[in-house]
Amino acid sequence: MAHLLGAEALHLEFPTKLVFDSITLGVNEGDRIGIVGRNGDGKSSLLAMLAGRRTPDSGRVTVRNGVRIGVLDQADTLPDNETVGHAVVGDTPEYEWAGDPRIRDIIAGLLGDLDWEAGLATLSGGQRRRVALARLLTGSWDVLALDEPTNHLDLEAITWLAEHLKTRWTASAGGLLVVTHDRWFLDEVCTATWEVHDRIVEPFEGGYAAYILQRVERDRQAAATEARRQNLARKELAWLRRGAPARTSKPKFRIEAANTLIADVPPIRDTVALQSLAVTRLGKDVVDLLDASVSYGDHQVLRGVEWRLAPGERTGILGVNGAGKSTLLGLIDGSVAPTGGRVKRGTTVKVATLSQRLDELEEFLDDPVRVVIARLRSTYTLGSGSKAQELTPAQLLERLGFSSAQLSTPVKDLSGGQQRRLQLLLILLDQPNVLILDEPTNDLDTDMLAALEDLLDSWPGTLVVVSHDRYFLERVTDQQYAILDGCLRHLPGGVDEYLRLRMAQERAAAAAPLTSEVAAPPASDRPSGKELRDAEKELASLERRIERLQRQAADARVKLADLDQSDYQLLGAEMAKITTLEDEAEGLEERWLELSVLFE
Known part of the structure; x- marks a missing residue:
């Protein structure tokens, strides 16, 4: 493959830290490289x-003649005095960019909800981020260098971006370098992974799942001081093989190696023990939403929500921005009162919320970390029964990635990720039995995300x-729900089902203008009571048929991993059977959406 760019003996040093010491690497056409590592180890550098964008202290970067490199920075570099449209397409005549299907797809995928003539100064940080990404992607580049491109994107936009990058070039053309903590995105897009650590860059074949497998093997052969990191990686590998087997079928090396490594790894969570302990702490009643509705003035956000949270239940909530996710969380924690229906709480329920803000740290900003934890309870219990483990706050901090030296650092001087982890510690040590996590992964690198997931695996409460x-x-939830058109809907097919439903919604919305010109039917033509019943x-x-079909398709995908991978006919x-099941489910979902309109 043709060479695009390379680095020779790069050396980078800050006044207090040596970042890189003589690293040499290259990018060829067809490379799709994910860059991972701990925060502060030099990924963005x-x-x-x-x-x-940055000059090394020594060494050099070589770029093949004529290669064009497009860069997405973490910082907001857009001017305030431009409109959305001008920022994306500049002075290009409308007939040119509107006639380009690639540009139309980028605009629809990232900016569909924005006013084309809106000034950038009026947009939120997340909206400006999407404009910057669209502006970059509309250009013609041989190499894209993306620094945290999924920040501020919702699930649908992230899914769209992954598909765009997979199809932007042919398999043997173009180059991609992406720094991200989004592990699904790494698996979906990347064919190679670079881990930045200890002043070096270590290459691995494949995406995130393949990288974890190879890192486990590396750690297995390492010194005893690496034992804890190995165990976390082994546990995560067990999740990758048992929870998402299709991901590890992509690497070219033998899958038998993974099975050998995880043969003695226990299940991710001891569900029975955790639920038993949750019932002991909570009783049978947690929080029941009974025909709950919430309206703000004339705008109804949620309607007729029926949901009974069970002890030990682990649930993920999906929905577009503005769908009502925060309102739903407010009903659970009591900060929002229903305008219809009611909310019933168990007498022993103690709800805590890890919000997107850092309110819990406000009073501690000038205090060193050790002073903050000295005010807290002396021990914290992880797990249950014979596996119960007593940890001091300092041990819990160490588990969340704090070094002993950082205990003397004032809270205000911690990085965003460190403040986020300290915020979680304060909440956990308050011993809630219902825990709400609102975008908890912000500012956390992949290693810290694995540590957080490991901690939650032994947390005995409703999540x-x-x-x-x-x-x-x-990884951390056992079921998912979505807020669609103000209603809460269970998703037996998980995130994939949600994305299919949202696509069907968008198709229906796109078709609506075609029928809106037709006069409304007279009262006599509207559905009768019998028709509604x-x-x-x-x-x-x-709903029952869709759930059954999706369950059959999911079971069939799991069984694929047990088949002879060399028998291509089989x-x-x-x-083909799985595709048939999924297509049938998708057709039924469209019919479900058509019928739902009758009740609006």
Whole structure:
């Protein structure tokens, strides 16, 4: 493959830290490289040097003649005095960019909800981020260098971006370098992984799942001081093989190696023990939403929500921005009162919320970390029964990635990720039995995300998670719900089902203007009571059939991992069966949406 760019003996040093010491690497056409590592180890600096944005102290970066490199920085570099449209397409005539299907797809995928003539100064930080990404992607580049491109994107936009990057070039053309903590995105897009650690860059074949497998093997052969890191990685590998087997079928090396490594790894969570302990702490009643509705003035956000949270339940909540996720969380924690229906709480329920803000740290900003934890309870219990483990706050901090030296650092001087972890510690040590996590993965690197997931595996309570990080959501929760048109809907098919439903919604919305010109039917043509009852019965039947089909398709995908991977005929036949099941479910979902309109 043709060479695009390379680095020779790069050396980078800050006044208090040596970042890189003589690293040499290259990017060829067809490379799709994910860059991972702990926060502060130099991922963004490496990307900046390769893209020509930062000059190394010694060594050099070489770029093949004529290669064009497009860069997405973490910082907001957009001018305030531009409109959305001008920022994206500049002075290009409308007939040119509107006639380009690639540009139309980028605008629809990232900016569909924005006013094309809106000034950038009026946009939120997340909206400006999407404009910057769209502006970059509309250009013609041989190499894209993206620094945290999924920040501020919702699940649908992240899914769109992954598909765009997979199809932007042919398999043997273009180059991608991406720094991200989104592990699903790494698996979906990248064919190689660079781990930045200890002043070096270590290459691995494949995406995140493949990287974890190879890192486990590396750690298995390492010194005893690496034992804890190995165990966390082994546990995460067990999740990757048992919870998402299709991901590890992509690497070219033998899958038998993974099975050998995780043969003695226990299940991710001892569900029975945790639920038993949760019932002991909570009783049978947690929080019941009974026909709950919330309206703000004339705008109804939630309607007729029926949901009974069970002890030990682990649930992920999906929905577009503005769908009502925060309102739903407010009903659970009591900060929002229903305007219809009611909310019933168990007498022993103690709810705590890890919000997107850092309110819990406000009073401690000037205090060193050790002073903050000295005010807290002396021990924290992880797990249950014979596996119960007593940890001091300092041990818990160490488990969350704090070094002993950082205990003397004032809270205000901690990084965003460190403040986030300290915020979680304060909440956990308050011993809640219902925990709400609202975008908990912000500012955390992949190692800290694995540590957080490991900690939550042994937390015995009811867990509700809102997150755009698909990997985290699927990893720590056992079921998912979505807020669609103000209603709460169970998703037996998980995130994939949600994305299919949202696509069907968008198709229906796009078709609506075509029928809006037709006059409304007279009262005599509107559904009768009997027709509504029949529709309600059909809806219930459709939901059961959709759930059964999705369960059959999911079971069939799991069984694929047990088949002979060299028997392509058999694999093709099984995949055809799965596709048939999924297509049938999608058709029923469209019918479900058609009937739902009758009740609006």
